[in-house]
Amino acid sequence: MSDAADRHYGRGAFLLLLGGGLSSLAWGTKASGVLSPLTSAFSQLVGNIFPVGGWRIYTISGSMPIFDPKTWRLEIGGLVKKPRSFTYDELLALPRAHQVNDFHCVTGWTVRNVRWSGVRFSHLLDQVEPLPQAKAIRFVSLEQPYNDSLSLGQLHLLDVMLALEMDGEPLTRPHGSPARVVIPEMYGYKGVKWLTRIEMVAHQPTGYWEGLGYDQNAWVGRSNGYTT
Amino acid sequence: MHWVHATAFCILLGSGLCLYLPSLAEAVNRRPLLKSIHLYTAASWAGALLLIFVLGDRRSLLRTAREVDRLDPNGRMNRGQQLNTIVTAAFAILFAITGFLLWYGERDTRFRFASTLLVHDWLMYVSFVLFLGHLYYALILPSTRHSLSGMTRGWVREDWAKRRHPGWVAALRRND
Numbered sequence: 077m078s079d080a081a082d083r084h085y086g087r088g089a090f091l092l093l094l095g096g097g098l099s100s101l102a103w104g105t106k107a108s109g110v111l112s113p114l115t116s117a118f119s120q121l122v123g124n125i126f127p128v129g130g131w132r133i134y135t136i137s138g139s140m141p142i143f144d145p146k147t148w149r150l151e152i153g154g155l156v157k158k159p160r161s162f163t164y165d166e167l168l169a170l171p172r173a174h175q176v177n178d179f180h181c182v183t184g185w186t187v188r189n190v191r192w193s194g195v196r197f198s199h200l201l202d203q204v205e206p207l208p209q210a211k212a213i214r215f216v217s218l219e220q221p222y223n224d225s226l227s228l229g230q231l232h233l234l235d236v237m238l239a240l241e242m243d244g245e246p247l248t249r250p251h252g253s254p255a256r257v258v259i260p261e262m263y264g265y266k267g268v269k270w271l272t273r274i275e276m277v278a279h280q281p282t283g284y285w286e287g288l289g290y291d292q293n294a295w296v297g298r299s300n301g302y303t304t
Numbered sequence: 305m306h307w308v309h310a311t312a313f314c315i316l317l318g319s320g321l322c323l324y325l326p327s328l329a330e331a332v333n334r335r336p337l338l339k340s341i342h343l344y345t346a347a348s349w350a351g352a353l354l355l356i357f358v359l360g361d362r363r364s365l366l367r368t369a370r371e372v373d374r375l376d377p378n379g380r381m382n383r384g385q386q387l388n389t390i391v392t393a394a395f396a397i398l399f400a401i402t403g404f405l406l407w408y409g410e411r412d413t414r415f416r417f418a419s420t421l422l423v424h425d426w427l428m429y430v431s432f433v434l435f436l437g438h439l440y441y442a443l444i445l446p447s448t449r450h451s452l453s454g455m456t457r458g459w460v461r462e463d464w465a466k467r468r469h470p471g472w473v474a475a476l477r478r479n480d
Contacts, residue, residue: 086369086373086390090390093390093395094397097394100419100423101419103419104423132329133335135329139334182416183409183421184418300413301413
């Protein structure tokens with residue numbers, strides 16, 4: 077009896093679980109990569125209810141902005157020759173680009189193979205003719221005070237777009253309807269949702285999350301403390 | 305202890321899922337409020353556990369801890385309940401640590417790790433399954449649901465205890 081009383085199975089199991097859980101902070105991402113074919117098949121099965129490998133929606137204000145096609149405008153101004161505003165229909169009429177990318181969030185989750193469709197910024201900016209002193213572009217969201225910016229060099233990377241559709245459907249409200257910025261090379265917080273205003277500026281300003289300590293250049297895998 | 309855990313778990317699960325599932329996030333659409341609820345519930349839960357330990361019946365807590373530690377076959381709990389207690393205790397700490405890292409990582413990038421959210425999520429999945437199982441045994445399965453009386457009223461019928469936990473009854477008799 078005293079023998080059994082000396083066996084500490086309980087604390088052994090407890091410590092094992094605790095150690096396993098804590099160390100998984102180091103190996104969790106790798107393990108989930110190995111398991112992802114399994115989990116993503118499973119999440120396909122259960123769809124939106126079970127969000128393994130799915131989206132998470134972050135907002136910074138009380139509620140998500142509501143898109144009203146009648147009143148919504150995309151203003152483009154700042155250092156441009158011809159400032160103007162676009163209605164939703166005018167944006168839809170611009171030349172369309174399509175792409176498939178992985179979406180990476182700085183908090184560690186990823187959505188693979190997102191199908192985007194939208195407008196290249198070169199097409200958009202052609203219409204307003206940026207001045208030579210414009211060196212960066214600032215995106216302002218309807219969700220105040222969210223904003224972020226890119227340098228012109230970053231803006232013209234291959235897969236940067238003003239997205240109007242995701243996975244074959246017009247952007248939904250959680251995904252930033254009617255228009256959001258997509259820059260797959262960077263973490264999601266650079267992709268301003270519920271876009272309402274674009275400004276060409278001489279110096280790249282500090283965006284919402286950058287003001288809270290996140291990196292200005294949010295390269296996936298080599299910013300915000302990540303290294304690959 | 306049980307009800308502090310139960311209440312906190314339900315509130316944290318509810319507010320967490322609303323923060324987390326796109327469909328629920330859109331339906332509720334009050335992220336900062338939910339974030340505060342989640343955060344303050346977690347803080348109150350930790351505080352309440354501390355209070356229980358400081359002001360509560362420490363001898364009874366230690367007795368339970370000792371029983372679980374030895375996986376005592378003649379204890380108040382059966383093997384499954386003892387294991388559930390161990391997992392719950394370990395998960396509580398892991399939830400607290402990863403939750404703290406998620407909160408603090410937003411303020412200091414040195415504490416932001418790629419896996420934190422993943423671990424927090426997976427703890428939730430496993431806990432959710434355990435929680436459903438726990439509810440099934442406590443509320444639905446006829447042969448075990450009388451144990452709910454133990455959780456709500458602190459006592460169970462002797463004939464039931466003799467049937468389900470004979471070793472425990474015998475041990476109690478010996479101590480009388």
